[in-house]
Amino acid sequence: MPITVIARSGVACLVATDQQIRSALRTQWHETVRECTALSEGRWRIAAAGHELLVTLTPAAGQARLLAGLAVAEHLARVGFPAGEPVRAADGAFTVPVEGGLLAVVRDVPGRSLDPADPVDQQWWGDLLGAAHRALTGFHHPGVPRLAWMSGEGAHLSVVPWLRRTVTDALAGVTRLTITDQLTYGVLHGDPAPEAFRIDPDTGRTGLVDWRAAATGPLVYDLAGAVGYAGGIDAATELVDGYLAAGPVAADEVESALPVLARYRLAECADQAARRSDLATLDTLRDALEN
Numbered sequence: 001m002p003i004t005v006i007a008r009s010g011v012a013c014l015v016a017t018d019q020q021i022r023s024a025l026r027t028q029w030h031e032t033v034r035e036c037t038a039l040s041e042g043r044w045r046i047a048a049a050g051h052e053l054l055v056t057l058t059p060a061a062g063q064a065r066l067l068a069g070l071a072v073a074e075h076l077a078r079v080g081f082p083a084g085e086p087v088r089a090a091d092g093a094f095t096v097p098v099e100g101g102l103l104a105v106v107r108d109v110p111g112r113s114l115d116p117a118d119p120v121d122q123q124w125w126g127d128l129l130g131a132a133h134r135a136l137t138g139f140h141h142p143g144v145p146r147l148a149w150m151s152g153e154g155a156h157l158s159v160v161p162w163l164r165r166t167v168t169d170a171l172a173g174v175t176r177l178t179i180t181d182q183l184t185y186g187v188l189h190g191d192p193a194p195e196a197f198r199i200d201p202d203t204g205r206t207g208l209v210d211w212r213a214a215a216t217g218p219l220v221y222d223l224a225g226a227v228g229y230a231g232g233i234d235a236a237t238e239l240v241d242g243y244l245a246a247g248p249v250a251a252d253e254v255e256s257a258l259p260v261l262a263r264y265r266l267a268e269c270a271d272q273a274a275r276r277s278d279l280a281t282l283d284t285l286r287d288a289l290e291n
Contacts, residue, residue: 018038025055028089028096028103029105030090033046034047034048039054054084056212062212064143065214066104067094067143071141072141073209076132077107083208084107084211086106087107111198111199125197125239126244128206130249133247139187150167152168178218181253182253184250188215188217192208192222218261221264226239227240227258228266232288266289
């Protein structure tokens, strides 16, 4: 299966045609494709016989993280939590190698994504994240990496005068937290954006998909990520309440760890923006970090 490698914005990515995806599903997964819709670079929604699927095309360098995320999603599906269950290929493998990359297929979780500003959706957001953390209690997989903390080093941190100090302070806060507090560790989603959550208004069914960023670390790190997407701690009261009701982390731990990890998450975003020389995003993040 030939794959075209195209460089966009200086980043190499893989591109396949709809016909190539149809052919791969027919020969490697024995699926008859009725409709193939491209969603974004490297992602397709598939209407097959009696079910909906999602196909992803990932560069070969991301194999370890991809396989770990698929293992997490498969475990969740086995315990009854909708998480985009992987569909193994005809040979039993999670993925099929193609030129320069890997194809993976998962079952689509029907429904819409969440609205960060909607209090009811925020309740679902926190509830689903907490339920996922609880369902993953005791789960171990050798491919799931430890959460990688920022190093606080690098020339990119000098792109604006305030950034290096801010990142250093955020790291120091996390270090103090991990020394002075007994944190709850487990498998993280890694990027609990509202787009990763599903709710079907017709059936009430819910789910949490896209586990490609899964890692192990303090569970409140995931909660802090969701809170950041919701606009910060003051704007995410319902989200936090939902998490406390469903998740395995106690309220006192959330109270002490969330402000520290929410600030760290902002500093992490600033670090990433600096690597892209994205000065506009850095200005926005500076306001959030100072407030």
